[in-house]
Amino acid sequence: MEFINSHKMADIIHLNHNLLSVLYRFNISLGFGEKDVETICLENNINVDFFLEIANLFNDKEYFNEKNLQLFSAKLIVNYLLNTHDYYVSEKIPEIYKLILSLKFDTDSERNQGLIKNFFDEYKKEFQQHILREEEHIYPYVISLQKAVDTKEVSKLLLKKIKENSIETYGVEHGDIEEKLYDLKNIIIKYLPPPINGTVSNIILSKLFKLESDLNQHSRIENKVMIPVASRMEKEILFNLKLNKIKIVN
Amino acid sequence: MKLLNILVVESSYIIIKGLISILEGSGRYNIVEKLPNHNRANDIISENKIDLLFLNPALLDNFYEIISKNPDLKIISVISDNSKINKDLFFDNINVIDNKADVVFKLENIYKKAIENIDLENKEISKREISILRLVALGYTNKEIAVELFISPHTVITHRKHITKKLGIKTVSGLTIYAVLNNIIDLTEAK
Numbered sequence: 442m443e444f445i446n447s448h449k450m451a452d453i454i455h456l457n458h459n460l461l462s463v464l465y466r467f468n469i470s471l472g473f474g475e476k477d478v479e480t481i482c483l484e485n486n487i488n489v490d491f492f493l494e495i496a497n498l499f500n501d502k503e504y505f506n507e508k509n510l511q512l513f514s515a516k517l518i519v520n521y522l523l524n525t526h527d528y529y530v531s532e533k534i535p536e537i538y539k540l541i542l543s544l545k546f547d548t549d550s551e552r553n554q555g556l557i558k559n560f561f562d563e564y565k566k567e568f569q570q571h572i573l574r575e576e577e578h579i580y581p582y583v584i585s586l587q588k589a590v591d592t593k594e595v596s597k598l599l600l601k602k603i604k605e606n607s608i609e610t611y612g613v614e615h616g617d618i619e620e621k622l623y624d625l626k627n628i629i630i631k632y633l634p635p636p637i638n639g640t641v642s643n644i645i646l647s648k649l650f651k652l653e654s655d656l657n658q659h660s661r662i663e664n665k666v667m668i669p670v671a672s673r674m675e676k677e678i679l680f681n682l683k684l685n686k687i688k689i690v691n
Numbered sequence: 692m693k694l695l696n697i698l699v700v701e702s703s704y705i706i707i708k709g710l711i712s713i714l715e716g717s718g719r720y721n722i723v724e725k726l727p728n729h730n731r732a733n734d735i736i737s738e739n740k741i742d743l744l745f746l747n748p749a750l751l752d753n754f755y756e757i758i759s760k761n762p763d764l765k766i767i768s769v770i771s772d773n774s775k776i777n778k779d780l781f782f783d784n785i786n787v788i789d790n791k792a793d794v795v796f797k798l799e800n801i802y803k804k805a806i807e808n809i810d811l812e813n814k815e816i817s818k819r820e821i822s823i824l825r826l827v828a829l830g831y832t833n834k835e836i837a838v839e840l841f842i843s844p845h846t847v848i849t850h851r852k853h854i855t856k857k858l859g860i861k862t863v864s865g866l867t868i869y870a871v872l873n874n875i876i877d878l879t880e881a882k
């Protein structure tokens with residue numbers, strides 16, 4: 442089923458509680474009463490169409506429609522990606538970390554705890570580096586492209602970046618941050634002795650599977666939506682420069 | 692008999708129906724999903740253990756990313772026009788104009804070849820691989836391992852691929868954990 446703006450927000454959450462994580466990213470808090478999606482979005486200053494596009498994407502993987510998503514402004518897309526990072530860093534990763542710290546084993550408990558803890562510490566570091574690069578370099582670059590298009594003014598610095606370090610470079614280098622998660626799953630499933638508190642490892646696993654697929658989707662939006670949108674703006678700027686429709690400023 | 696997990700990506704309804712009825716009839720394949728385009732392929736491949744992908748090569752462009760992420764995925768191109776394809780990319784090919792004997796023969800071969808590859812994944816790691824794993828876990832580079840064990844760096848890489856395939860662990864830190872848990876190295880040795 443496809444969600445539309447006249448659906449009640451409460452109904453949508455009943456239909457698919459995974460959408461709670463979408464609400465988090467849009468900074469929407471509960472307590473909807475009978476209000477529909479459109480009203481809630483208006484009250485929270487959220488673009489309804491964009492919200493629906495993302496909600497539908499979470500509800501039904503087949504829904505992924507890069508062409509639709511590419512129609513939204515770079516600012517909306519980047520903002521969403523930023524909030525998703527925040528969701529991982531502030532919620533998901535600490536949640537899993539806490540569970541990992543609570544694992545206890547019959548034999549070699551300290552050693553085994555240490556192994557898993559170190560592994561996840563490393564993962565956290567890698568993860569931080571990945572998103573730091575995006576938040577400090579890539580996302581601001583995409584936003585400045587949008588600004589140049591809107592104001593019809595491009596700075597020399599930005600122009601240099603477009604020519605020498607276009608978004609395509611990022612696209613090629615954009616690695617995945619799921620490899621270590623894959624290993625962690627296998628280590629827990631296949632190799633680690635079963636912990637005394639067995640349910641904990643089950644919860645960790647189900648959270649890892651979920652995080653993995655969420656990350657997949659996040660990278661997909663970066664690769665299939667943000668990159669094409671940015672690259673289109675790069676072309677537009679270069680083209681308009683030739684037609685003298687855009688000014689170079691310092 | 693081991694069932695192979697199959698994903699079919701093909702837009703033609705007739706071809707999809709035909710292909711699936713042939714595959715199911717053989718009793719050797721478990722069709723995990725059939726898709727008309729590439730949209731959900733990545734998720735399905737990462738969430739399920741897909742052994743073989745039957746793919747219309749016209750849709751290949753969208754698959755380069757998937758292929759690079761899943762180097763072991765075996766892809767069979769299902770050719771339905773006479774456009775040229777790069778055969779190196781595929782595990783095997785079948786053509787819609789093939790007659791029954793050809794298709795049966797090819798599918799038989801595909802199954803045999805695929806099973807040989809998959810058997811490797813089910814094997815325990817060998818002594819040689821353990822000695823390589825040990826050095827990997829201790830932080831040696833491929834070159835250093837090659838020197839230490841008197842083998843070529845190329846052989847080291849082959850062994851490492853096999854180790855990763857057999858254990859289902861891709862990263863060095865993951866392999867280190869495995870090595871400690873299985874007493875291949877001592878925690879005090881690990882960096």
Ligand SMILES: [Fe+2]
Pocket residue numbers: 522526572575659663
């Ligand atoms: Fe990101």
Ligand SMILES: [Fe+2]
Pocket residue numbers: 571575615660663
């Ligand atoms: Fe990313």
